[in-house]
Amino acid sequence: MMATLAKAALQLLLLLIAAPxxxxxxxxxxxxxxxxxxxxxxxxxxDVWKLLRKDMVIPETASWIFAATPYVYFSTAMLVGxxxxxxATAAPLRLFGGVLAVIYLLALGRFFMAxxxxxxxxSFGGLGSSxxxxxxxxxxxxxxxxxxxxxxxxxxxxxxxxxxxSVSQSWKFLAPSQMLAFSGLFIALLAxxxxxxxxxxxxxxxxxxxxxxxxxxxxxxxxxxxEWGASIRQLVLMTLLVNTFFPFGLSANWTPINLxxxxxxxxxxxxxxAGAVVLVETSNAKLRLFRVPELLxxxxxxxxxxxxxxxxx
Amino acid sequence: MSFLHDPQLGxxxxxxxxxxxxxxxxxMVAQRxxxxxxRVFGVQSFVLAAIAATIAWFNHAxxxxxxxxxxxxxxxxxxxxxxxxxxxxxGIRHSIHPVxxxxxxxxxxGGLTLLGYVVAESFYHPEETSTAATLGHNMLPIxxxxxxxxxxxxxxxxxxxxxxxxxxxxxxGLFLAAISLTYGxxxxxxxxxxxxxxxxxxxxGILMYRIGETFDxxxxxRLRRLRG
Numbered sequence: 001m002m003a004t005l006a007k008a009a010l011q012l013l014l015l016l017i018a019a020p021x022x023x024x025x026x027x028x029x030x031x032x033x034x035x036x037x038x039x040x041x042x043x044x045x046x047d048v049w050k051l052l053r054k055d056m057v058i059p060e061t062a063s064w065i066f067a068a069t070p071y072v073y074f075s076t077a078m079l080v081g082x083x084x085x086x087x088a089t090a091a092p093l094r095l096f097g098g099v100l101a102v103i104y105l106l107a108l109g110r111f112f113m114a115x116x117x118x119x120x121x122x123s124f125g126g127l128g129s130s131x132x133x134x135x136x137x138x139x140x141x142x143x144x145x146x147x148x149x150x151x152x153x154x155x156x157x158x159x160x161x162x163x164x165x166s167v168s169q170s171w172k173f174l175a176p177s178q179m180l181a182f183s184g185l186f187i188a189l190l191a192x193x194x195x196x197x198x199x200x201x202x203x204x205x206x207x208x209x210x211x212x213x214x215x216x217x218x219x220x221x222x223x224x225x226x227e228w229g230a231s232i233r234q235l236v237l238m239t240l241l242v243n244t245f246f247p248f249g250l251s252a253n254w255t256p257i258n259l260x261x262x263x264x265x266x267x268x269x270x271x272x273x274a275g276a277v278v279l280v281e282t283s284n285a286k287l288r289l290f291r292v293p294e295l296l297x298x299x300x301x302x303x304x305x306x307x308x309x310x311x312x313x
Numbered sequence: 314m315s316f317l318h319d320p321q322l323g324x325x326x327x328x329x330x331x332x333x334x335x336x337x338x339x340x341m342v343a344q345r346x347x348x349x350x351x352r353v354f355g356v357q358s359f360v361l362a363a364i365a366a367t368i369a370w371f372n373h374a375x376x377x378x379x380x381x382x383x384x385x386x387x388x389x390x391x392x393x394x395x396x397x398x399x400x401x402x403x404g405i406r407h408s409i410h411p412v413x414x415x416x417x418x419x420x421x422x423g424g425l426t427l428l429g430y431v432v433a434e435s436f437y438h439p440e441e442t443s444t445a446a447t448l449g450h451n452m453l454p455i456x457x458x459x460x461x462x463x464x465x466x467x468x469x470x471x472x473x474x475x476x477x478x479x480x481x482x483x484x485x486g487l488f489l490a491a492i493s494l495t496y497g498x499x500x501x502x503x504x505x506x507x508x509x510x511x512x513x514x515x516x517x518g519i520l521m522y523r524i525g526e527t528f529d530x531x532x533x534x535r536l537r538r539l540r541g
Contacts, residue, residue, distance in 0.1 A: 175325070176332030183336075297416035298343050301423040302336070308430055309332060 007092035007254055008082055015081040018267075019235040020044035020228065022274060027202075029278045044231060048224045056220035061121035069116030070218065070225035076109035077232040084239050087262040088251045089163040098158035099147050102240070103140065106192075106233065110136055113214055113226075120217035128213025131289065135198060135210070138296040139191040145303030146185040149177050150244050152310050159244070166247045177310040182245045184302030186276075189241055191296060193234040196281040198292055208286060235270075238277075242269040323371040327493075330364050331455045334489065335426065338462050338482060342422045345409055347400055347474065354478050355393035358384055361485055364452075365492045376500045377492060383507055384488065392481065392514060396474065399518050403525035411469045418469055422462045429458030452493035459486030471532045473521045477514055484510045 024041035031038025058066065080102050082093040095101040114132055117125035151157045153175075154165035191198045199210040215226050243250060249265025251258035287295060337357040344350050362384040369377035411418055433454035463486060466479030487506070528535050 176328050179329065180332060180336065294343060294415040294419070297419040298339070301339060301419050304423050305332075305335065305339075305426060308427060311430075 003254070004092060007088075011082055011086055011092050012078065014086060015078060015232055015235060016228075017045075018270075019231040020048060022235050022238070022270065023231040025271070026274050026278055029275065030281055033278060033282045044227070048228050051219075051224035051227070052221050054220040056222060059120045059122070059217055062119050062217075065112070065115050066119040066217075067222075069112045069119075070222040070229070072112040073109045073116075074225045074229035074232075076105045076112075077229040077236065080105045081232055081236045081239075083159060084236055085160055085163040085243050085250060086239055087259055087266045088254050089167055089247075090160045090254070094158060094160060098156070098160075099151060099162070100157060102159065102236075103144055103147070106236075107136070107140065109229070109233070117214035117217070122217055124213045124216050128210055128216070131210045132214060135191055135292060135296065138293055138300060139188045142184055142296060142299040142303045143188040143192070145300065145307050146181040146188065147240075147244070149181040149303070149306040149310055152307070153177070159240075163243055163247055163250055166244065167250055167252070175309075177306045178245060180302050180306035180309060182241070184299045184306060185241055185245075187295060187299035187302070189237050190277070190280065191292070191299070192237055193230075195277060197284050197287050197295060200286050208289075238270060238273050239266075242266075242273050318371070320371060323367055327364055327367055327452070330360050330367070331452050331489070331493075334360050334364070334485070335455050335458060338459055339419060339422050339426075341478065341482065342462060342466060342469075343415055343419050345415070347409055347472070348397060350409070350475060350478055351393050351396045351400070354482060355389050357482065357485060358388035358392075361488060362389060364489070368492055379500060380488075380492065380503050383504070387507060387511055388481065388485070392511070395515070395518060396477070399522060400474065403522060409470060409472055409475055412471065413469055418465075421465060425461040425465060426454075426458040429456075429461055430454040433457050452489055456486045456490035456493065459483070459489060471534050473517070473524055473533045476533070477517045477521065480517075481510065481514060 021041060021044075023044045024039075027043070028038040028041050079093075083091055083095055083098070083102050083105075085091045110132065114129035117129045119125075148157075150162055150166070154162040156162060156165070190196070194201050194211040200208055201211065203209060204212055204216075211230070215223060218226055243266075246269055248269075249262055251262030334357055337353055337360065341350055341353050341357075344353060362381045365377050365381035365384060369375065369381060413421065433456075436453055460483050463479045463481075463483030466482065467476045470476055470479065484506070491503070524530075524533070524536070
């Protein structure tokens with residue numbers, strides 16, 4: 001029992017600190033690629049710290065949903081973080097359904113976010129919610145299909161079990177099903193984390209924003225929780241991507257000697273994936289909103305093909 | 314360098330490349346820009362040439378090298394260049410308007426892949442061990458899907474030039490089926506098919522040019538009316 005708590009505490013700490021740092025890293029790297037100086041890696045942490053000490057403005061029309069949303073969003077992100085193996089193959093928490101729990105907890109957070117945005121009563125919030133729901137309605141099945149591909153190979157939907165199996169068959173990731181699933185999940189990741197071909201995280205331009213439109217009415221500690229939660233979601237999704245498809249260096253148990261190289265490998269893989277995301281962001285323009293379903297349809301089909309090809313090869 | 318002769322490696326490489334060919338085919342369905350479409354077709358032909366060369370390497374089938382080389386020169390280099398020139402010469406607007414919208418087209422392509430798999434399943438008997446001789450035997454479903462999706466592209470598009478691309482990618486599917494199942498039909502037949510399609514594509518290219526000149530567009534649906 002104590003051991004489980006210690007594992008959970010360690011992973012929570014890692015989630016809380018690494019997530020803003022990763023967002024900061026992506027922002028800085030992107031700025032450097034565009035010949036700007038950028039705000040520095042620590043900026044998202046500073047933002048959160050500052051927002052936590054500020055006053056809040058709550059719209060008069062808002063009900064309890066507006067107040068509950070930041071907590072639900074943040075806590076579902078943390079809970080999902082505990083379900084995903086980060087540095088060791090065994091995640092600290094195992095819930096029913098494994099990967100299904102992950103997807104639906106993320107969906108629960110998103111659902112509340114959309115409700116909270118509607119609840120604030122501004123027209124931008126409604127606009128953001130409807131866009132977010134449209135996109136996630138297509139991105140979610142794509143994500144599921146891609147992850148199920150790995151689950152079928154591993155004969156289990158439990159993420160820890162999936163990681164254990166894929167560590168044991170190290171070169172399996174070169175199979176076409178894995179590659180297809182990876183590319184499908186990568187596109188879904190761009191959509192879910194609001195990255196450039198789908199949403200631009202750096203703008204408040206009313207015509208294009210999705211995530212920013214939803215959080216427009218939030219301020220102070222609530223905004224801090226939402227931003228922090230969003231960066232944790234991003235970290236969790238990226239972890240899911242690197243650790244299910246490239247499970248090198250995941251430590252087999254929770255002893256300190258294995259954890260340190262595990263952590264190093266994990267960070268290295270994360271930084272590489274972040275680099276890939278930044279490359280996509282800088283080399284592409286944002287898609288028109290009505291073209292986004294085309295991109296996500298491709299992600300969906302990639303996932304479906306991956307699933308078919310597990311039976312094929 | 315014994316691992317270079319390991320059939321397991323060949324199997325991994327070939328299935329990977331075949332999956333890439335399929336993805337490129339679907340990318341062609343999803344892609345709106347004519348020039349990108351032509352380039353994707355070039356890359357697809359290049360990957361097919363690589364598959365042919367890999368099978369030739371593991372089976373010591375030298376005539377397949379010739380097929381791979383022809384594929385590389387004609388379909389990966391010559392045809393894309395000719396078609397791009399044609400696009401530049403006609404100066405048509407460069408985006409494609411499919412009959413069915415893009416997400417649905419992509420979904421239909423996915424369905425056609427499934428169909429290809431179902432059809433090919435009755436021919437497919439997975440061998441226990443992968444040896445050089447059985448290399449690429451699981452390529453038939455992909456070949457059939459390439460063929461079906463190419464056919465779908467022809468039906469789905471009004472622009473004549475992209476219909477030619479659909480025809481050419483259908484031929485790519487045939488090529489994949491031929492090299493993976495029988496290690497190539499006899500070279501003479503291979504050459505025959507190649508030049509047949511090549512000449513066909515050239516003729517169609519000229520025809521497209523004429524259509525473009527006459528109607529200021531490559532939309533074949535404008536060909537309905539007779540002109541005296």
